[in-house]
Amino acid sequence: MAFIDTIYARAKADKKTIVLPESMDKRTFAAAEKILKEGIANLIIIGTPEEIAENSKGYDITGATIVDPFNDPNKQKYIDKFVELRAKKGVTPEMAKEQMEKDYMYYACLMCKCGDADGAVSGATGNTIRPALQLLKTKPGISSVSGFFLMEVPNCELGENGLFVFADCAVNPDLDSEKLAEVAALSADSFKSFVGAEPKVAMLSFSSYGSAKHERVTMVADAVKIANEKYPDIAVDGELQLDAALVPEVAALKAPNSKVAGKANTLVFPSLEAGNIGYKLVQRLAKAGAYGPVLQGLSMPVNDLSRGCFAEDIVGVVAMTAVQAQDAAK
Ligand code: ACO
Numbered sequence: 024m025a026f027i028d029t030i031y032a033r034a035k036a037d038k039k040t041i042v043l044p045e046s047m048d049k050r051t052f053a054a055a056e057k058i059l060k061e062g063i064a065n066l067i068i069i070g071t072p073e074e075i076a077e078n079s080k081g082y083d084i085t086g087a088t089i090v091d092p093f094n095d096p097n098k099q100k101y102i103d104k105f106v107e108l109r110a111k112k113g114v115t116p117e118m119a120k121e122q123m124e125k126d127y128m129y130y131a132c133l134m135c136k137c138g139d140a141d142g143a144v145s146g147a148t149g150n151t152i153r154p155a156l157q158l159l160k161t162k163p164g165i166s167s168v169s170g171f172f173l174m175e176v177p178n179c180e181l182g183e184n185g186l187f188v189f190a191d192c193a194v195n196p197d198l199d200s201e202k203l204a205e206v207a208a209l210s211a212d213s214f215k216s217f218v219g220a221e222p223k224v225a226m227l228s229f230s231s232y233g234s235a236k237h238e239r240v241t242m243v244a245d246a247v248k249i250a251n252e253k254y255p256d257i258a259v260d261g262e263l264q265l266d267a268a269l270v271p272e273v274a275a276l277k278a279p280n281s282k283v284a285g286k287a288n289t290l291v292f293p294s295l296e297a298g299n300i301g302y303k304l305v306q307r308l309a310k311a312g313a314y315g316p317v318l319q320g321l322s323m324p325v326n327d328l329s330r331g332c333f334a335e336d337i338v339g340v341v342a343m344t345a346v347q348a349q350d351a352a353k
Pocket of ligand 1: 112152153156157161166167168169192193194195196299315316
């Protein structure tokens with residue numbers, strides 16, 4: 024079964040409620056039709072009657088709950104929650120109301136925060152990450168949210184039969200050893216949840232086991248030490264070059280006796296540039312499926328879309344968000 028079909032099956036088995044705030048975009052409704060028809064999630068769509076009527080033309084969204092942000096009996100509850108969460112940042116009720124009406128992603132995050140939805144997906148037109156960081160914050164004990172891609176490489180025996188987690192590909196431009204160690208732990212959890220196999224985390228560099236000396240190599244080697252101390256139950260090793268991480272014959276030469284080298288399925292990149300470029304290389308040159316970016320470390324599941332996404336991508340991200348919501352409820 025293709026990776027995404029396993030996710031659809033899991034989402035359908037315990038339906039969660041996901042908010043889609045982008046009623047100004049027709050792709051939302053194309054995706055909503057499929058999600059509702061196939062029973063992947065319950066949906067709340069935020070929009071005015073005019074936005075809904077205009078952009079849902081031709082799509083059957085029977086079963087979706089529509090919330091008009093200008094005429095919602097729950098609105099005051101969300102304004103109050105916004106102020107409670109952001110009063111220290113100077114947010115007043117008037118500012119909260121204005122922000123929620125201007126950017127429905129704020130509305131969506133508040134619905135999640137108040138327990139009226141299990142997760143949210145947006146980003147086809149606007150800003151997803153900042154409202155989620157501001158209002159939902161990280162899980163307890165987590166300092167930074169990061170973003171991974173679940174990569175499905177066709178005809179590939181490496182990783183878990185071609186399945187990998189790549190991170191951080193989406194969020195943190197400024198990584199240090201502590202943050203990198205945390206990305207390793209979060210990515211291991213994400214791999215285990217989405218793939219259902221034991222994660223083997225390679226901390227990537229241009230050096231393997233000290234073959235090069237440079238401050239960026241030291242940064243990754245330090246991250247490995249921190250990860251091994253803080254998360255002794257997770258198989259994390261490095262610093263490793265990509266070939267040593269993936270290919271058993273190269274691993275035997277460059278990192279013999281490693282518990283990860285030659286069998287890595289979770290790749291932690293040393294910078295956002297490397298992660299972002301790396302996933303796109305594999306997606307474009309190996310024609311791999313790239314599911315994400317999926318945010319990890321947030322207190323509730325909220326996920327971003329690429330502005331160039333297709334309706335089918337939105338369906339996939341909604342299903343992954345629903346699976347994260349199932350995990351959060353365990
Ligand atoms: N984890 C947790 N909280 C965070 C993080 C993080 N990684 N980054 C910022 N925050 C918090 C801040 O502490 C702040 O909290 P506060 O308002 O309560 O004080 C809040 O989020 C907002 O912070 P800002 O300063 O407004 O946001 P910032 O300027 O740091 O931007 C952002 C955050 C948007 C994630 C930024 O780091 C960014 O643009 N990252 C790169 C995103 C990107 O371009 N990715 C590549 C494209 S995606 C793709 O190709 C798939």
